[in-house]
Amino acid sequence: MAEQGINKRKTEHIRLCLTDQVEGVNKSTGLEGISFIHNALPEINFNDINIETTFLNKAIKAPFLVSSMTGGSELATEINHNLAIAAEQRGWVIALGSTRALLEGDKHQDSFLIRKQAPSVPLIANLGAVQLNYGYGTEQAQKIVDMTEADALYLHLNTLQEVIQDEGDLNFDTLLPKIEELCKVLSVPVGVKEVGFGIDGTVAKKLHDVGVSFIDVAGAGGTSWSQVEKLRSKDPLRKRAAEAFNNWGIPTKDCIVSVRSELNNVPLVASGGMKTGLDAAKAITIGADVIGFARSLLQAATESAEAVIEVMEQIEFELKITMFGIGAKDLGELKNTKRVTIMGKSLLDERD
Template sequence: MAEQGINKRKTEHIRLCLTDHVEGVNKSTGLEGISFIHNALPEINFQDINLETSFLNKSLKAPFLVSSMTGGSQMAEEINKNLAIAAEERGWAIALGSTRALLEGDKHQDSFLIRKQAPTVPLIANLGAVQLNYGYGAEEAQKLVDLTEADSLYLHLNSLQEVIQDEGDLNFEDLLPKIEEVCKKVTVPVGVKEVGFGIDGHVARQLYDAGVSYIDVAGAGGTSWSQVEKLRSKDPLRKAAAEAFNNWGIPTKDCIVSVRSELNNVPLVASGGMKTGVDAAKAITIGADIIGFARSLLKAATTSSEEVMKVMEQIEFELKITMFGIGAKNLDELKNTNRVEIMGRSLMEDKD
């Protein structure tokens, strides 16, 4: 039987992200403006470089997160299983795609119930914040946490995606007090993420003051969900309008800098266009704590957990090489390095 409704949409999303050009046109993460100053005498043993950190009160082997991608379709079942197995093996956190489908029917529940494959790493459930204006609240959010055995809940913000989506939910009015209510009542930390258009410092401050525990900026420079929905849309008006927004969003670099300047200590996840361990290193030097990868892992996840682990191992290796190249033996030293240039301006003099 063919999939319908939300389940069909989830399958279409996966296929488009695998096969079509869905990145914003002429939009980059901004990380290309950051470069490292090679240290010819690093004075460390490469084998001693340590990527360990913690997130959501759990240990990670590396500062990485499998970002929210999918769930709620037959295709997603195998993908999420492979991602979960790999995350557990490599010691990465993992976030589910929107788990609303888990409450709306019993089809493909196994695509969300991956705790068995990832028993020890941080697991994050996920609900669109706009659903708080469509009959969902703290009770439903808690149910998602309980069903998935999650350590945390993402509330995602996706206004541009919803307005281009044929089936979009468009009432984003007065969400902040409802987000605050969820933060107060749900028994796990609540984070907020965008879906590829970015969160700035002002919005991050509003969310933090409402009780949000951490921010995932999910900036521009990677997958553009207005482009994904344009490719799905049957509405000529929406398809045409989406073209005007293929360069929309705040670059990931600018999001990190803006949020960190406003909130010095909030845990900060940087996702949005992350492709390599070098990208991760750059994001960490300007204030990120955890780096999220999504589409970089998706193709491998359609094949096997072993293929996902190969991609993860490469990203980890690239981060270690970057750290070796500047003489940083752990993440604290990477965060505080002065061997970095931002838009041609060296931090060596600033930090000497």
């Protein structure tokens, strides 16, 4: 039987991200403006480089997160199970796609129930923040957490996606008090993420002030969900309007810098256009704690867990090569390295 409703939409999202041009036009992460200064004498053993860290009070083997992608369809079930198996083996955090479909029907619930495949790594469930204005509250959010056995809940902010989506929910009015109530009541930490247009420091501080525990900037430079929804839309008005927003959003680099200028200690996830371990190293150097990868893993996830593991291993290797290249033996030294140039300005003589 063909997929219908929300399940059909999830399948369409996956197929478009796999096959079509869904990145913003002439939009980059901004990370190309950061470069490292090679250290010819690093004085460390490559095999001693340590990329382990913690997130949500759990140890992880690498500072990486499988970003929210999908759930609620047959294809999503295979993808999420492969991602979960790989995340468990490599010690990455894993986040689910929007779990609204988990409560709205019985079809493909197993696409969200991946704790068996990933028993020990941090697992983050996910719900659109706008759903707090459409009948969802603390009871439904807690049910999602309980069903998925999640360690935390993402609330995602996706205004541009919703307004281009034919079926979009557009009432984002007065969400902050509802987010605050959820943070007070829910049994696990609440994080907030964008979906590819970015969160700046001012918004991040508002969210943190009402109890949000961690921020995922999900900046511009990768998949543009207004582009994805334009490709799905049957509405000529929406399709034409989406063209004006090909270049919309805050680059991921600018998001990281902006959030860190307002919040020194909040756990910060950098996602949005991340493709390599070198990208990850750059983001960590300017303030990120954990780096999220999505579309970089998607094709492999349609094939097998082993294929995902291969991609993950490459990303980890690239991060370690970067650290070796500047002489940083752990993530603390990477965060505080002087061997970096930002927009042509060297920090070699500027950091204490």
